[in-house]
Amino acid sequence: xxxxxWKDYQSAVADDNYYYERSCIRQSFxxxxxxxxxxxxxxxxxKDIVDDMxxxxxxxxxxxxxxxxxxxxxxxxxRLFALMTEAGYKNFVxxxxxxxxxxxxxxxxxxxxxxxxxxxxxxxKEATGKDFKMPENIAHPCDIIYKNRKALKDKMKYSxxxxxxxxxxxxxxxxxxxxxxxxPRHVKGGAEFPQVLVGMIEEWGGEVVDYPERxxxxxxxxSQYLVLANRGYSAANSKKKFExxxxxxxxxxxxxxxxxxxxxxxxxxxxxxxxxxTYDDEKRGIPVLTYEExxxxxxxxxxxxxxxxxxxxQVEPLLEKMGIEYNPKDKYVGKTGKQLTEPEKPMNLKV
Amino acid sequence: MNCGxxxxxxxxxxxxxxxxxxxCNVLMSKDEEKIEDxxxxxxxxxxxxxxxxxxxxxxxxxxxxxxxxxREVSIRVGLFTESEEGRRQYAIKKTLGENxxxxxxxxxxxHVKPHLHPEQGPVWKWYxxxxxxVADRQGGNYNKEGSGALRKINDVNLKDLRKIFEVTGxxxxxxxxxxxxxxxxxxxxxxxxxxxxxxEYFYHVYRDKSQKQ
Amino acid sequence: xxxxxVIIIGGGPAGIEAAYDLARNDVQVFLFEKEDExxxxxxxxxxxxxxxxxxxxxxxxxxxxxxxxxxxxxKNTGVAKVHKDDKDWHxxxxxxxxxxxxxxxxxxxxxxxxxxxxxxxxxxxYKGVITSVExxxxxxxxxxxxxxxxxxxxxxxxxxxGSRDEKVGxxxxxxxxxxNAVKLxxxxxxxxxxxxxxxxxxxxxxxxxxxxxxYRKSQEDYNVNYIRGRISEVSPTIDNRLQIKCExxxxxxxxxxxxxxLVLMIGIEASEGTSxxxxxxxxxxxxxxxxxxxxxxxxxxxxxxxxxxxxxxxxPLTMPETMADARAAALEIxxxxxxxxx
Numbered sequence: 067x068x069x070x071x072w073k074d075y076q077s078a079v080a081d082d083n084y085y086y087e088r089s090c091i092r093q094s095f096x097x098x099x100x101x102x103x104x105x106x107x108x109x110x111x112x113k114d115i116v117d118d119m120x121x122x123x124x125x126x127x128x129x130x131x132x133x134x135x136x137x138x139x140x141x142x143x144x145r146l147f148a149l150m151t152e153a154g155y156k157n158f159v160x161x162x163x164x165x166x167x168x169x170x171x172x173x174x175x176x177x178x179x180x181x182x183x184x185x186x187x188x189x190x191k192e193a194t195g196k197d198f199k200m201p202e203n204i205a206h207p208c209d210i211i212y213k214n215r216k217a218l219k220d221k222m223k224y225s226x227x228x229x230x231x232x233x234x235x236x237x238x239x240x241x242x243x244x245x246x247x248x249x250p251r252h253v254k255g256g257a258e259f260p261q262v263l264v265g266m267i268e269e270w271g272g273e274v275v276d277y278p279e280r281x282x283x284x285x286x287x288x289s290q291y292l293v294l295a296n297r298g299y300s301a302a303n304s305k306k307k308f309e310x311x312x313x314x315x316x317x318x319x320x321x322x323x324x325x326x327x328x329x330x331x332x333x334x335x336x337x338x339x340x341x342x343x344t345y346d347d348e349k350r351g352i353p354v355l356t357y358e359e360x361x362x363x364x365x366x367x368x369x370x371x372x373x374x375x376x377x378x379x380q381v382e383p384l385l386e387k388m389g390i391e392y393n394p395k396d397k398y399v400g401k402t403g404k405q406l407t408e409p410e411k412p413m414n415l416k417v
Numbered sequence: 418m419n420c421g422x423x424x425x426x427x428x429x430x431x432x433x434x435x436x437x438x439x440x441c442n443v444l445m446s447k448d449e450e451k452i453e454d455x456x457x458x459x460x461x462x463x464x465x466x467x468x469x470x471x472x473x474x475x476x477x478x479x480x481x482x483x484x485x486x487x488r489e490v491s492i493r494v495g496l497f498t499e500s501e502e503g504r505r506q507y508a509i510k511k512t513l514g515e516n517x518x519x520x521x522x523x524x525x526x527x528h529v530k531p532h533l534h535p536e537q538g539p540v541w542k543w544y545x546x547x548x549x550x551v552a553d554r555q556g557g558n559y560n561k562e563g564s565g566a567l568r569k570i571n572d573v574n575l576k577d578l579r580k581i582f583e584v585t586g587x588x589x590x591x592x593x594x595x596x597x598x599x600x601x602x603x604x605x606x607x608x609x610x611x612x613x614x615x616x617e618y619f620y621h622v623y624r625d626k627s628q629k630q
Numbered sequence: 631x632x633x634x635x636v637i638i639i640g641g642g643p644a645g646i647e648a649a650y651d652l653a654r655n656d657v658q659v660f661l662f663e664k665e666d667e668x669x670x671x672x673x674x675x676x677x678x679x680x681x682x683x684x685x686x687x688x689x690x691x692x693x694x695x696x697x698x699x700x701x702x703x704x705k706n707t708g709v710a711k712v713h714k715d716d717k718d719w720h721x722x723x724x725x726x727x728x729x730x731x732x733x734x735x736x737x738x739x740x741x742x743x744x745x746x747x748x749x750x751x752x753x754x755x756y757k758g759v760i761t762s763v764e765x766x767x768x769x770x771x772x773x774x775x776x777x778x779x780x781x782x783x784x785x786x787x788x789x790x791x792g793s794r795d796e797k798v799g800x801x802x803x804x805x806x807x808x809x810n811a812v813k814l815x816x817x818x819x820x821x822x823x824x825x826x827x828x829x830x831x832x833x834x835x836x837x838x839x840x841x842x843x844x845y846r847k848s849q850e851d852y853n854v855n856y857i858r859g860r861i862s863e864v865s866p867t868i869d870n871r872l873q874i875k876c877e878x879x880x881x882x883x884x885x886x887x888x889x890x891x892l893v894l895m896i897g898i899e900a901s902e903g904t905s906x907x908x909x910x911x912x913x914x915x916x917x918x919x920x921x922x923x924x925x926x927x928x929x930x931x932x933x934x935x936x937x938x939x940x941x942x943x944x945x946p947l948t949m950p951e952t953m954a955d956a957r958a959a960a961l962e963i964x965x966x967x968x969x970x971x972x
Contacts, residue, residue: 098555135587
């Protein structure tokens, strides 16, 4: 490996004609995020992006948890590429960070071991009758938002400013491990100073907070979270991050990985309920937003259409800080217009 | 080189009796007995696959991926049931693993049952209980045909996915985990069934943690 | 007069020592130095390991040597091109002037590793992360202070920055950083007896005479602490210190601590001049260092007749090794000029 300055690492992001792969976790925990991303790309950025109903999981979580063997995962990924090829697209855009890391890892392995690629082609043909081509570009949706952040800023109604004080909001940005750590040289800023969320925050008026455990994993740990017995590991890692960021008093946390977003939201609840500790001054927790939710909010979309009601750490204090209007009566309304009964309130975490 | 930059930033090394540097040492030693101990022990199951180790190693090693390999070997040669942590793979297979084949999702709202996930909180329970209304409000297509978030993945695609598992040995791997877990369940005198709900062995490997850690 | 016996490229210790030995053997020498000052990296040192020899005394000695009648010094004269015709070597300076000599000695030395390539250590990003060169300069001024002008409570020294590291393309060991770190830690304790000094290492390579004794002295007399683990990352803390993470590999646990100053022991690389000229004359070796004809039996000669090497343009070396190498080069060149057979 030769020397290269981290500032020179670049992510290659295609301009248009995106083939979107949905994320199991993002769909489940942040349903609105995927929808707003598609809307932004189609209606605002006026690009072509396709949401193919034939797609399924990439099996990445199964692979990293050690229950799905390598050959199987590779062939599953190959099917995704085959569907993309059949749909006439070349630019693969996985919504999930695990998926992003996984497909890059698989493509890299096939590059170094062409005989493996032939083997997988054989499996895919045998199982499904399909052939596949490698994508020309693999970019994460956050890279697409980053690339267009200036164009989006022009359309934004709000900015990352505290309307009461006039000062920029302080934002902790958290990057999913599988985004930057697997191939740091293919990510702008590398694994140490990834720029994708920093760029969004700074462009949209906020201030990035650096703190000692910035690069630390949120603690998902795949097999560690999936079994109840080991969930303490997952919580402990997030707790480490919260303790580290607390003195800097961030206004919210921004993530690009849906798993990280979910964990950093839920572990604040768990820690509040089991230990009585919260990491902000008002016992309400630090809101955790996906970059899609943030983009949507700043563009003026209804927070409850974006799915912010599904967050355990309530976002209203943040919305008020930003001067964003919201209708509390609309929060728990369903698709059919039905007013649903509200969720129970936790004992300690203020809702 | 034993420099320790991997262990320095390993989240698992902080919270568990786990040292990625040491795992690499054992592998380098080619000492079959020590390697067998690894395959039989808890250590290799502590890694969280964050791959922070990959970014730093001055020799270009990746302890995290080596651990993945050891896990697959441990399962294939049947040693995973010898350790408390290794046995938990059964729980993962029964939940996540079967989700993949049954629904085409690793994780879907309907799988994250609040009683199995109390840490998800009351708002999650509310979402789970009102899934279609809340998901579709956000633009989803909850468990219905067609495209959209949380849609039902149709049988054509599920058929392909299941065939892939058969052809590549994924299904065999799953069955292997089941088979060996059944043997272990008998040894531990715990009831084991094909589903989850009345499966004593499942709840044991999913929930119970002995004090030694 | 543009013609001489020997042109020496580089006015550091190797170049000067070789020039002097040639000069007192009746050889005419032109010495080209691209900077305004002679002595190269010797200018940085306050003291030399392992015996804390005063570096300025060595510089004075070298200065005296440059005054020999047979040596003509050209400062601010970088070399742009070197080539040979049938008979002689021709050296063109950056200013465009051409000089001729029967033999050329490359003594163009080294440069230090640019620590910005290890961004996880925060050099150039977080205040308080400095290089060994910058630390020595602080010591020379007699002032070791944190970036906030306070007395540091804890200083950490990290070995192998830019060396033994595939990630930056330098697999090799830079030879001098281990002993230098021991020296710097003692310097820190001499100036600030109450400061806590920690050296983070993978190995303590005490491979010279009196090195091991100095290492022991640093522990017994100066209470320097040694931790076997390479620092993996540096982060800023709320109280303006630096948080470092490593593994204490001897006790097999991850370790985290806050320090006020982190001194990076940056490695040795081939200088720009070395790599450029070595490439021009076809003797560029591994990592762009200049390659000698034979490591064990002809280490000052090259495959080019009349082209010789001395000093750290070949590899990382200590001062005594450099000086000895320069004298050997002078001897070899002397034989060449006189036509003495092998």
